[in-house]
Amino acid sequence: GESVGLHLPTLSVQEGDNSIINCAYSNSASDYFIWYKQESGKGPQFIIDIRSNMDKRQGQRVTVLLNKTVKHLSLQIAATQPGDSAVYFCADREETSGSRLTFGEGTQLTVNP
């Protein structure tokens, strides 16, 4: 089946820098694109989502960009902090699929003090 994938398995940044995590998706029928954060020993935690008819959405210190032309999704984290260290997953969902999310492979973000 189609899946959502991430470009890089690991990303290391300095505290205070901005982080950009990228994701490529293949399902053109997806209605929502979502970012989750998973800390060690915990379940994934919702960060932000964006509907397919939008190209940008901002949250607290995070911005998600969607480029449907090239099927690309990115998560920007401003002023990255040590507490941001985690695995980040992108996921997609069709409106008719209920809670069925298709997850990408994940990017391990490490923030160095």
Add this chain to the structure above:
Amino acid sequence: KAGVTQTPRYLIKTRGQQVTLSCSPISGHRSVSWYQQTPGQGLQFLFEYFSETQRNKGNFPGRFSGRQFSNSRSEMNVSTLELGDSALYLCASSAITYTGELFFGEGSRLTVL
């Protein structure tokens, strides 16, 4: 508000046995979904229950089953365990209407020997 609660957190079984995992969703959430997380396959959707009915099912063999009770609590069962069933099993709940925000529990770590 209490989060999603999964029990047991850790368990060890041997091949051929069966296992039942339990999930209590956030109060008021009627949708419960289950995901399997492994290092090799990542996060994969198992099934979703809504108002005691299976609404969606992922691509897993029939050994994987689930159910939901009238109080929205859910259980999943894996019969005839195989070594490859070793994984973190995550339960997530969501409100009736949402975009992509699932609330995950901390998971049940199953090891099959």
